[in-house]
Amino acid sequence: MDYLPVFMNVRGQRCLLVGAGEVASRKAALLVRTGATLIVVAPWVSDAVRELVKEHGGEIHERGFADGDLDDVVLAVAATDNDDVNKRVSVLARERKLPVNVVDQTELCSFIVPAIVDRSPVVVAISTGGSSPVLTRQLKEKIDIMLPAAYGRLAFVLGTLRERVKQGVRDFARRTRFWEKLLAGPMPELMLAGREQEAMQLFEASLADADNQSLQGEVYLVGAGPGDPDLLTLKALRLMYAADVVLYDRLVSPEIMKRVRPDAERIFVGKEAKHHPVPQEQINELLVRLTREGKKVLRLKGGDPFIFGRGGEEIDKLAAAGLPFQVVPGVTAASGCAAYAGIPLTHRDYSQSVRFVTGHMKNNLPDLDWPVLAREEQTLVIYMGLITLAVICEQLQAYGMSSAMPVGIVEQGTLPQQRVVTGTLQDIAEKVEAAQLKAPAIIIIGQVVKLHRQLSWFNPDAGEIGSTAQKSQKPEER
Structure with missing residues (x-):
C-alpha cells in the first residue's frame, strides 16, 4: 500500500483550510461533517464557505496565508490556484509534522482524502492513491448502490449492545462467536427491513442462551x-x-x-x-x-x-x-494453468481423455504406469514433475510415444509472472533448462499443446486479456 488508511478524529479540533473557492468549499463541507472547527484563510471567500462557517462555527481570515496560521491546528488543507502558496503550506506543515493535504497535488501531500460512502457510523473509504479519480468514483458508486442506508442504524444499535454482551459473555472467544453467530443469522436482515422490535427479541434470546453454546471448533x-x-x-x-x-x-x-x-x-x-x-x-x-x-x-x-x-x-x-x-x-493447477496458457485439456480433434499424474520419484524413477501413459490419444498433465522432466520424456519415448509429441510447461500459471515453454518430448527438457523455469510448474503432454499458439489469450507481459500476441517472449517460450 502507498498510504496507511487512517480514520482521524477531528471533532472539536481546529483544522486549517487555505483557499475558499469552489474546490475548497468541498473540503470545507467534508471537514464540518466530521465536527471539525474550520479555520479559513483566503483573500476571497465564496458564499458556500461563508455559509458553512456561519452554520457550524469557525473562523474566516480574508487575507493571504501566513506562517502563523499553522499554529494550534491539527491538520492543514491547501486548495488555492496558486502553486507557490500550496507548496509553502505543504513545506511548513511537514516541518511542524502536521498532516497536510494539497488538492490534486499528491506529491505535496502527507495524506490524501479518499472517496467516502457514508452510512455513519459505518464509513467506507475508497482510494486509488490519486492514480485514477474516475476509477475511485466508479468504485464509490458500486459500493453506494450495494450498501443499504439502514446499515448505519444497524451499526448504531450494535454499538449500544456491546457493553451488555461484554457483561453477559465474559470470555473473549465466546463473545466473538456470539457476535459472529448473531450477525450470520436473521437479526441483521430484520434490522435492515425495519423490523427492529423482532430483531431485538432475537438478540435477547441469543444473549440469554450464550452460556449454553459450546465453543465448537x-x-x-x-x-x-x-x-x-x-x-x-x-x-x-x-x-x-x-x-x-x-x-x-x-x-x-x-x-x-x-x-x-x-x-x-x-x-x-x-x-x-x-x-x-x-x-x-x-x-x-x-x-x-x-x-x-x-x-x-x-x-x-x-x-x-x-x-x-x-x-x-x-x-x-x-x-x-x-x-x-x-x-x-x-x-486445480491442471485446468487453471492450461486455460491461461490457451491449451484445452480435451479436444474433439486431438484428445478424448485426460490423465492427472505426479512426477514423484521411487527408486530414482517417477512411479508411473508408463505403458498406459504412452498412449497418444490422450492428454497427460504431470504435477511436480519439473525435476524429473528429462526422465519422463525418455520413458514415454521408450514405451512408444512419438518423440515429436508436443509438450508445454506452464510456470507460475494464472499469475502475472506466468511463462509458457513449448517443445516436443525430444527437446523440451533442453528448452526448459535454457529458460531456467522453476517450480511451481505444470507439464502438459499431448496434441492439444499445438493449440497454444492460436488460443493463447493471457498475456501478462502486456497486461492484456484477449491478445494472442506474445511478442516480448522468445519463440521457444511462446
Whole structure:
C-alpha cells in the first residue's frame, strides 16, 4: 500500500483550510461533517464557505496565508490556484509534522482524502492513491448502490449492545462467536427491513442462551486455486474471512493470502521437493489440536485439496477424532494453468481423455504406469514433475510415444509472472533448462499443446486479456 488508511478524529479540533473557492468549499463541507472547527484563510471567500462557517462555527481570515496560521491546528488543507502558496503550506506543515493535504497535488501531500460512502457510523473509504479519480468514483458508486442506508442504524444499535454482551459473555472467544453467530443469522436482515422490535427479541434470546453454546471448533479445507485470486470461489472467500487460524502451503500466492482475515493467526506449513519442514503427520495433529481448542481453522491449499493435495489424509484424521470440517474445492493447477496458457485439456480433434499424474520419484524413477501413459490419444498433465522432466520424456519415448509429441510447461500459471515453454518430448527438457523455469510448474503432454499458439489469450507481459500476441517472449517460450 502507498498510504496507511487512517480514520482521524477531528471533532472539536481546529483544522486549517487555505483557499475558499469552489474546490475548497468541498473540503470545507467534508471537514464540518466530521465536527471539525474550520479555520479559513483566503483573500476571497465564496458564499458556500461563508455559509458553512456561519452554520457550524469557525473562523474566516480574508487575507493571504501566513506562517502563523499553522499554529494550534491539527491538520492543514491547501486548495488555492496558486502553486507557490500550496507548496509553502505543504513545506511548513511537514516541518511542524502536521498532516497536510494539497488538492490534486499528491506529491505535496502527507495524506490524501479518499472517496467516502457514508452510512455513519459505518464509513467506507475508497482510494486509488490519486492514480485514477474516475476509477475511485466508479468504485464509490458500486459500493453506494450495494450498501443499504439502514446499515448505519444497524451499526448504531450494535454499538449500544456491546457493553451488555461484554457483561453477559465474559470470555473473549465466546463473545466473538456470539457476535459472529448473531450477525450470520436473521437479526441483521430484520434490522435492515425495519423490523427492529423482532430483531431485538432475537438478540435477547441469543444473549440469554450464550452460556449454553459450546465453543465448537471446525476446519475449513479450502482449495486456493492456481494463484489468481479472482479464481477463488465465493464460499472460499467467505470462509477465509471467518477463520481464526490459517495453515497455508507454499503454493498459496501472496495475492491469495491478502484475502485472508487480517487478524487471523498465520502458520506456514509448506513443503517442496525433498524438503518438508513440517511433516504431514504434524500438520494433521495441529489441525486436531487447534480444532479441539475451539478455533475455526482454515487449511488453505494451492489448487484443489483433493487432487494431489493430501487433503483426504487431513480430513481422515479429523473424522477419526470426531471433529467437524468442510471441504471447498478449488480450481486445480491442471485446468487453471492450461486455460491461461490457451491449451484445452480435451479436444474433439486431438484428445478424448485426460490423465492427472505426479512426477514423484521411487527408486530414482517417477512411479508411473508408463505403458498406459504412452498412449497418444490422450492428454497427460504431470504435477511436480519439473525435476524429473528429462526422465519422463525418455520413458514415454521408450514405451512408444512419438518423440515429436508436443509438450508445454506452464510456470507460475494464472499469475502475472506466468511463462509458457513449448517443445516436443525430444527437446523440451533442453528448452526448459535454457529458460531456467522453476517450480511451481505444470507439464502438459499431448496434441492439444499445438493449440497454444492460436488460443493463447493471457498475456501478462502486456497486461492484456484477449491478445494472442506474445511478442516480448522468445519463440521457444511462446
